[in-house]
Amino acid sequence: SLSLSFNSIKMHSFGYRANALFTFAVTILAFICAIASFTDTLNSPSPTVEVKVLNINWFQKQPNGNDEVSLTLNISTDLQTLFTWNTKQVFVFLTAEYVTPKHALNQISLWDGIIQSKEHSKFTITTSNKYRFIDQQFARKRI
Numbered sequence: 001s002l003s004l005s006f007n008s009i010k011m012h013s014f015g016y017r018a019n020a021l022f023t024f025a026v027t028i029l030a031f032i033c034a035i036a037s038f039t040d041t042l043n044s045p046s047p048t049v050e051v052k053v054l055n056i057n058w059f060q061k062q063p064n065g066n067d068e069v070s071l072t073l074n075i076s077t078d079l080q081t082l083f084t085w086n087t088k089q090v091f092v093f094l095t096a097e098y099v100t101p102k103h104a105l106n107q108i109s110l111w112d113g114i115i116q117s118k119e120h121s122k123f124t125i126t127t128s129n130k131y132r133f134i135d136q137q138f139a140r141k142r143i
Contacts, residue, residue: 036086045081051094057128067135072128073111079121090115096133108133 012020057070075094082090093112100106110129115121 040084040086043081043084047079047082048077049079050076054126062134069133070128071110071133072126074124074126075111076124077122079115080118083118083121088116090121098135100135106135 052074053071054074055072057072059067059069061067073094077092079090079092091112091114094110096108096110098106109131110133111127112130
C-alpha cells in the first residue's frame with residue numbers, strides 16, 4: 001500500500017521560483033544572442049565602387065607654396081550588401097592617396113557621406129571634392 005502524507009510535500013519558495021525563471025530567461029536570451037551573432041558572421045559583404053575624375057576645375061599654387069586642386073568626380077556605388085539586420089547606417093568616404101619624395105604616403109579626404117538605409121545605398125553622384133585638396137609638400141616654413 002502506498003500512503004502519502006501532505007506534510008512531506010514541500011512547495012518551493014518564491015525566491016527559488018524567481019531564480020529558476022530568471023535563469024531560464026537569461027539562458028534563452030544568451031541563445032538568441034548567439035544565433036544573432038552567428039547569422040551576422042555569415043554575411044560576406046561585397047560593395048562595389050567606381051570613381052572617375054571628370055574634370056580638373058582648377059589647379060593653383062598658393063602664395064605660401066602649397067598646391068591646391070579642385071576636381072569634379074563621378075562616384076557610383078552599390079553598398080547594399082553592407083546592410084544587414086544589424087546595420088543602422090554606413091559612413092562612406094573617398095580619400096586620395098599619393099606619394100611624394102618627402103612622404104611615403106599622403107592621404108586627403110575628398111568626399112564623405114552617411115548612408116542611412118539600404119534603399120539609398122546604390123547611387124551615382126557627380127560632385128566636386130567636398131574638402132580642400134591641398135598638397136603642402138613644397139610649403140615654405142615661416143619663421
